[in-house]
Amino acid sequence: MLRCRNVHPTPETRYLIDMVQVVEAFRASDDFDRELVGIYHSHPRTQAYPSPTDRAEAQWPLAAYVLASLRSDEPELFAYRIRDGAVLEIPIVEP
Numbered sequence: 001m002l003r004c005r006n007v008h009p010t011p012e013t014r015y016l017i018d019m020v021q022v023v024e025a026f027r028a029s030d031d032f033d034r035e036l037v038g039i040y041h042s043h044p045r046t047q048a049y050p051s052p053t054d055r056a057e058a059q060w061p062l063a064a065y066v067l068a069s070l071r072s073d074e075p076e077l078f079a080y081r082i083r084d085g086a087v088l089e090i091p092i093v094e095p
């Protein structure tokens with residue numbers, strides 16, 4: 001897992017992954033089979049469901065978009081696939 005910086009000018013409400021950091025991580029890795037399988041971010045005050053912006057800006061249709069909501073004492077965690085703006089919830093399975 002690679003924890004990336006949020007480089008969006010308003011990181012309180014939006015996110016923008018630092019792609020320079022991602023490219024450097026892939027380049028530095030000895031694991032040539034490494035691929036992007038999921039992206040996570042949190043919604044501090046709203047539900048763990050892709051916002052209109054999340055849906056509009058989703059760029060990896062095969063990746064799992066994992067969202068954590070911190071709006072209550074118990075964090076909520078859900079995963080989705082987002083393709084062409086459409087949202088499909090996918091299960092999170094614990095090992």
Ligand SMILES: [Zn+2]
Nearest residue numbers: 043050051054
């Ligand atoms: Zn979001």
